[in-house]
Amino acid sequence: MDQLPDGPLRWVLLGALAVLLLVYVLLLLDLRRAEVRHLPKWVWGLIIVLVTFPIGALLYLVLGRIPAAERAVAQPPPPRGEDRIGEAPPEVLDRPAPGAPATEPTWGRGVSPASGPGTTPSGSEPVIATQALSKRYGDTLALDRIELTVPRGATYGLIGPNGAGKTTMLSILAGLRRPSGGTLHLGVDRRRLAVLVDTPQFEPWLSAREVVDLARSLVAPEFGGAEVDRALREVGLADAADRRCGGFSRGMLQRLGLATCLVGDPEVLLLDEPSSALDPAGRREVLDLIGRLARTTTVVLSTHILADVQQVCDVVGVIDHGRLRYQGPLTDLLARTCAAYSVHVRGDERAFATALAAEPWVSEVETLAPGRLRLVTADAADAERRIPALVAEHGLALVSSVPATDLETAFLELTR
């Protein structure tokens, strides 16, 4: 203390020292509570204390500390088990399909990758078509001569296990990655093609309205602000329009992402695993929204959740180890494999079960509970036509008849 200068300078120096110590203490207290990135907390602590002030403090604040607004975004996704719930409702298979109706497909049956679907069999030009599209990462062939054809107006489900090449495929379609070989034909202006990544994120300091308005100004500047409000209303975020999206849940971010896609009135929507990170309620909301969008827009969605595909898609492509194993209407895929149905009737089901077992299109019948049966059939179309008739013949009331493991079976047959 004696070495400190006298007069006002002494107090200036002591004050500066006190402020410095206070800053260190506050930073370390903050470090204890905050979430950090890039390095473990203890390393950031060392950086704050040991690296010359204010370099260490700045490094921590700018590079290490995750701001509170971003923390909600950085939360881990819910366990996968939660995703795989719910069955496709019975109306799914009867849903009119824009590109390929379930009963009478307009562009034919499933095609093998080698058949080169440059146009749809109905003659209309596909909205997306690839020829021998390949992508190589070093020695790994992520995509192997893919011949993808997406009919205009279809809801195309690109399904496959994790690591099959779905995201790579969508990234190439979106223009975010370049193919190593082959060609890609887009039947629309790229600006009319909207992309939603699997876990959309936005600048956490922007409000939902600002995010959608940014998307509007980039893809459709001719549209007014009313379009932004319409998109937010469409996805159910009108009430949260002025909230900063840093505090949004994953479901809200997913809906916000969809709003950014909607605002430009796109012709094609590319959705990468749109429901994989959502809880059941969020997943339901997003699928309902996709179902509504599919009425007016060509949708390509990649997923490994087969129930989602069954719920919203009319055309599917099965991709595995970078190769397209199947492409065509969903109904064709289901029809060419064994399908299972869960039938719920009101009344004595025993005679009905015996009659079912005698039908040539039924390969297996199992009574799960009173009034509840599970049957396996080799012909889904026959099953859907005949089950209600058989129920009526036996004087029973049909509560429900829903597909059980159908697409999963088909998928496993194609990919094993």
Add this chain to the structure above:
Amino acid sequence: MSLWRLEILRMVRTHRWTILAGLYVFFGVLGPVGARYLNELVSNFAGDITIIVPDPRPVDGIAQFLSNVTQLGVLAVVVVGASALAVDARSEIAAFLRTRVPRSHDLLLPRYTVVAATSMLALVLGTGVAWVLTLPLLGELAVGPMLLGTLLGALYLAFAVAVVAVAGAWLGGLLPTVLASLLVLLALPVLGVVPQVQPWLPSHLVLAVVGLLEGEEPSAFLRAGAVTLVVTPALLVLAGRLLGRREL
């Protein structure tokens, strides 16, 4: 909401401008005060040893400010710049923008301009504070050299942000962008040990204001200024190309 407004909001709402301005103003205060009281400080801490420090001149206020702020200021500019110019650091946000912005330069230009302008304004602000405090503490400074020197220092910051833009477009991540940029910006003055090279280096502009105040001719900084004026846009073009070629 244009990309320009987005960048202004990034600077304002994340308080990055306060980091830059605060740092430069802090050293703007510290420089002249330190220069004025250096004699007293040294003699108090020296104990029995007698250290003779020459009486401070007005130029020492600015020189002290610049010697303090040069490295820390550039570090702050690099960190703030990288947080905006490492476009692909967060791939989800990058995908949102890159699928909607047709040309990479459209994405890069507002980011570069806003960061560079804020950095330059922070330097001007800090220099202004140092100048204002130097006046009563140490004496008057020549206006012409001050203005020209500050302009040249700001030009160097524009170059530094362009270096960050290239590193961000090339490397993508935030930390690699910061480290690569610092490596380049800190290595550049090392080349200055070669006397023939030094007048051509953009880093020669950092202390231009001191040189000009001490009587150097403006022409001494002409070559470095010209190189910086040519290299900075070239770096931006390169950054745009690298970003355009980069896969997400």
